[in-house]
Amino acid sequence: MDSSTWPGPSLDLNLNPFHHTSTKVPPKKEVFDKNYVAGFEEKVSFNKHETAILVEQLNRISGENKKLTEMLSALCENYNSLQKQYMDLMNKNAENELVSISKKRKAEGEDFSNMIGFNGHTECSSSDEDQSYKKPKENLKAKTFRVYVRTSASNSTLIVKDGYQWRKYGQKVTRDNPSPRAYFKCSFAPACPVKKKVQKSAEDPSILVATYEGEHNHPPPSKSELSLCPSHGATLASIPASVQSTAPTVTLDMIQPSAGAGILLDEAKKSVQAEAPGIQQILVQQMASSLTRDPNFTAALAAAISGRFVDQARTEKWSN
C-alpha cells in the first residue's frame, strides 16, 4: 500500500459538502425574481443554524479522518520497516546456509520436523538443504521454496491448489513422517520442469508442506483458471517458482477466514526478499485481499479517503 496510489487532486468528484443547499441557491447567471429572493432570505436565516451544525460535524469528521489517515500512514511505515528488517535477516540466513550447506543427510532428516517452526525460529529453513547433499552444483541453480498451507486435519488429500496443473507421479512414506509424501510434476505446459512435493507436517497434521522445485517455463495460469480451482483441498494463490534458492517459506491459513483473513501472523515477518518479486507480489495481493475483506478496515479506509476529498473540496471552495 502506497500513499502515492491514493486518489489525487485530479479526481473530479462532486464532493462539495455544501451541495445539499445548492438547490436553494439560485444559479449565478439567473435573473433574480424578487419574490424568490424574499423567500430565500427567510430560508437562509432558518438554515443558518442548521448549516453551522453541519459545518461543525464536518470539521469533527474531518479531524477523525485526518487521524485515521495518519494512523494508516504510520501503519504502512511500520510495515515497510518490518519488511526491511526481515529482508536483512533473510540475507544473513542465506549466507549462513551457503556456508553450512555441506551438512550431512542424517542430521537433515532428523531436522525435517523441526523445519515446521510454528514459533518462528526455524521456519526459514531451505528445502535446498534436503538435496544439497545430492546435487550441490544443481542446487545453486534449482529454485526451490516451501509453502505451508493450513488445512483441516481430517483432510487426507495431499492437494495444494495453486492454479497450476499437477500430475502426480509418485507417493512415498518417508522415514521421518508417518504421513506419505506425494510427488507432482507440472502438467500445465509440456516439458515444464517444475516439481512439487506435498506432505503433511509431522508435528501438525493440519499443516501441508508443499515444496516447489524449479522454474515454470510457461506463463502463470490466468485469474479465470485460478478461480476455477475446486474448493476442496487447500488453495493458495499461484506462486511462481522463480525465487532464490534460499527458499523463503510462506504460510497460508486456509481455514480461518477471520484470523487475519487467511494469513498467519508470521506472514508479515516472512515476507520475501527483494530477489523474489513474484512471491512479494503474491504476498502483497494476499495482504491487500485480507485487508479489503475486513469491514472495519475498509470502513476506516473509506473514511480516510473521503476525508481527503472533503478537505480538498473545502480547500478549493474556500480558496475561490
Added chain:
DNA sequence: CGTGTTTGACCGGCGC
C-alpha cells in the same frame, strides 16, 4: 477410449 491416479519395483546416493 483418453486421461489421471495408484502403487510396487527399480535406481542411485549416502553412510557404515
Added chain:
DNA sequence: GCGCCGGTCAAACACG
C-alpha cells in the same frame, strides 16, 4: 559391499 532411504518409473487401475 551392503543396506537404507528418497526419488522416479511404469504397469495396472479408476473414472468420466
